[in-house]
Amino acid sequence: MIFAARYVWRQLTSMRTALLLLLLLGIAAIPGSLIPQRTSAPMQVQEYFSKNPSRAKLYDQLSLFDVYGSPWFSAIYILLFISLIGCVIPRTIEHAKSALAKPPATPSRLDRMSFYQDFVGSIDKAESILKSAKFRIRRETNSISAEKGYLRETGNLLFHLSLILILLGISFSSLFGVRGDAIVNIGERFTNTPTSYDSINYGKLTTPSDLPPFLIKPTNFVAKYNPKTNQPTDYTLTVLTAPSPTGEAVKKIIKVNKPLKYGDTSIYLQANGYSPIVTVRDANEKIVLQGPIPFLPQDGNLASNGAIKVPDMNPQLGFVAQFFPTFEQAKGQPARSTYPEALNPRLFVAAWRGDLGLDNGIPQSIYKIDTKKLFQIGLKSMKVGQTFSFKEGSITFEGYVPWVNLQIVKDPGKSLALIGALLAILGLLASLFARQRRIWIREVSKNKLEIAGLAKNAAPGLSDEINELVRKINE
Amino acid sequence: MSKSAWAYFSNYAVYSSMFVFALAFFTNAFALAWKSTKGEKATRIATALTFLGTAVLLIAIVARGISAGRVPWSNMYEFSITGSFAFALAYLATLRKYDLRWLGIFVTFSVLLTLGTAITLLYRPTAPLVPALKSTWLVIHVSAAIICGGVFLLANVIAATYLLLEKYGENRPAWAEKIPSLDVLDQLSYRLIAFVFPLWTFAVIAGAIWAESAWGRYWGWDPKETWAFITWVGYAAYLHARVTVGWKGRKAAWLCLIAGSTFLFNYVWVNVWGTGKHTYSGL
Numbered sequence: 001m002i003f004a005a006r007y008v009w010r011q012l013t014s015m016r017t018a019l020l021l022l023l024l025l026g027i028a029a030i031p032g033s034l035i036p037q038r039t040s041a042p043m044q045v046q047e048y049f050s051k052n053p054s055r056a057k058l059y060d061q062l063s064l065f066d067v068y069g070s071p072w073f074s075a076i077y078i079l080l081f082i083s084l085i086g087c088v089i090p091r092t093i094e095h096a097k098s099a100l101a102k103p104p105a106t107p108s109r110l111d112r113m114s115f116y117q118d119f120v121g122s123i124d125k126a127e128s129i130l131k132s133a134k135f136r137i138r139r140e141t142n143s144i145s146a147e148k149g150y151l152r153e154t155g156n157l158l159f160h161l162s163l164i165l166i167l168l169g170i171s172f173s174s175l176f177g178v179r180g181d182a183i184v185n186i187g188e189r190f191t192n193t194p195t196s197y198d199s200i201n202y203g204k205l206t207t208p209s210d211l212p213p214f215l216i217k218p219t220n221f222v223a224k225y226n227p228k229t230n231q232p233t234d235y236t237l238t239v240l241t242a243p244s245p246t247g248e249a250v251k252k253i254i255k256v257n258k259p260l261k262y263g264d265t266s267i268y269l270q271a272n273g274y275s276p277i278v279t280v281r282d283a284n285e286k287i288v289l290q291g292p293i294p295f296l297p298q299d300g301n302l303a304s305n306g307a308i309k310v311p312d313m314n315p316q317l318g319f320v321a322q323f324f325p326t327f328e329q330a331k332g333q334p335a336r337s338t339y340p341e342a343l344n345p346r347l348f349v350a351a352w353r354g355d356l357g358l359d360n361g362i363p364q365s366i367y368k369i370d371t372k373k374l375f376q377i378g379l380k381s382m383k384v385g386q387t388f389s390f391k392e393g394s395i396t397f398e399g400y401v402p403w404v405n406l407q408i409v410k411d412p413g414k415s416l417a418l419i420g421a422l423l424a425i426l427g428l429l430a431s432l433f434a435r436q437r438r439i440w441i442r443e444v445s446k447n448k449l450e451i452a453g454l455a456k457n458a459a460p461g462l463s464d465e466i467n468e469l470v471r472k473i474n475e
Numbered sequence: 476m477s478k479s480a481w482a483y484f485s486n487y488a489v490y491s492s493m494f495v496f497a498l499a500f501f502t503n504a505f506a507l508a509w510k511s512t513k514g515e516k517a518t519r520i521a522t523a524l525t526f527l528g529t530a531v532l533l534i535a536i537v538a539r540g541i542s543a544g545r546v547p548w549s550n551m552y553e554f555s556i557t558g559s560f561a562f563a564l565a566y567l568a569t570l571r572k573y574d575l576r577w578l579g580i581f582v583t584f585s586v587l588l589t590l591g592t593a594i595t596l597l598y599r600p601t602a603p604l605v606p607a608l609k610s611t612w613l614v615i616h617v618s619a620a621i622i623c624g625g626v627f628l629l630a631n632v633i634a635a636t637y638l639l640l641e642k643y644g645e646n647r648p649a650w651a652e653k654i655p656s657l658d659v660l661d662q663l664s665y666r667l668i669a670f671v672f673p674l675w676t677f678a679v680i681a682g683a684i685w686a687e688s689a690w691g692r693y694w695g696w697d698p699k700e701t702w703a704f705i706t707w708v709g710y711a712a713y714l715h716a717r718v719t720v721g722w723k724g725r726k727a728a729w730l731c732l733i734a735g736s737t738f739l740f741n742y743v744w745v746n747v748w749g750t751g752k753h754t755y756s757g758l
Binding site for chain 1: 603716
């Protein structure tokens, strides 16, 4: 039993296994870049399911829509890291021991070693030169064994230990991190509580009470575009923010590459769009719904789709709607937006009445209405200020306001991962560029010396170094 | 000069550089055909022309940067001209120590091919950056990645030469006589990779730091990130195989080519057909 365990351990920590696991990790990462992933493209995964249900089912069973969290991907990197630890820890101990010990004794026959030559000089002088060149030295009466370049193995070990540190940082974040998204209209207030989010994911050991209690109120959002390409050139979000409901509010600017920070929580500006402002009245002119409704952008010119739902009426009302910031429609063509700024805003609505299906417990998209159980009332294209009246009531297009998608991320392990990454580079540089070598000198008779050397990993330059050393001793 | 004049000048310089590289290519071809002293002379001229073409390309890149008012590394056209420059420069720098001039014909050909594709298929007028690209990390992350691309490509050309010449052993055909020995080629591709692997690690880490501030996460398995990781794993395996397991020669050359092709795949496939956060419109 112990024998078998030891055999497995030895196999796992062997260099060949580590190499195989490393290559396997690279290969295992490939499918995730070819098949849409739930974490990055949930919509495309859904599309895959509707287009190709049987294959999607098979893929799903193999975790191919979630490659990087799948059991088989995890298995590979966990085995790799066990193998790495099993390899690195004994080597670290070994390295520490040999760093404290003196270099091994000078071989008895130097003329059989590489870079051999004999010359005239004093062995004491040789010792002092080697010492000032920072070699570690074992001196015996008539011989010197000198070694330099331990940095190579130190760097190598540092690199591998740093990889473990990065993995620890990642695990720490997945246990104690939080990541959520909230769509907030300009002028509205966001309080950092679970109910304010549109979606939120907690780490395995995080609870809603761990959310820092800050407040954010976006007060102004400016998007600039290049009039030639319609591409965005700058987004600037101005917010009023306070660390807690009782704290003092200060003005801050959030930009795409400049998140707002509260400790290890960062608030990112991730997306933006328009919320048309509408007022819906019933047949008695009583207001049943009023305010901005976020719409989902469909293209670079921010033509947006949305749904206006009025559940507090009998029968209920629903408006399937489209918003065009810069409206244009050629004859016989569908309507479109030709620029992302609201230069000629237009709201298209299709009014429906009936049962919106909000009470059956199935969560609905806020951007869509299921019209299966509804009856259409009519269609209307509206400019700002216009009203569409029908038997059940009316809807008025009052204007629009931008919304921003705030992504709020608590990532407590990221500094650990960063430190690991920087140490890994340092270790890598040392392990690839430090040259480890030994030089031996023996006094054969009075002032008659012989010298030889050993370059580990075929490091270049030892021949020149020995010639230079001989020249110095001769001086 | 106005911005559009600089852009025009830059395009003109790219064409001029292509012309010089084409001359270098033909001179290299003559050098292979002629042997002895005439061939040696042609090789020298070809190298000088390659140097000139690279210098003109540098002017094109600088002019493109002035025209855009930023570093010219924001779309595939700009990566391609800068990448060709990095590759040609890596070749010229290696020439200082190793006589690889015979590779000139491959180097000039690949540069011509890349520049030709860039200016015909990938060309985009200079445009301001989208908000996500407005960061100092654009300079750091992209320049590191481009340098790595140039050196990876050179290491791959050398590994491919190794595989090509391996079957001849000591009895090489006349055109291959001047190429360094197999041992030297093997060592050289290793040295290039050992030199550039820490830089690639840095490029990936710099990308992660940037992604953290622009996209809210430092690693998200975006296709570009995934393939950068695969390339990293490939070259890490290569270095381990060489240093620890002792692979040399043919096996190592194949591993080098496989890792290099993951880089090319990332550059071509992910940019053109892939999706994800690295695909800013207009390639």
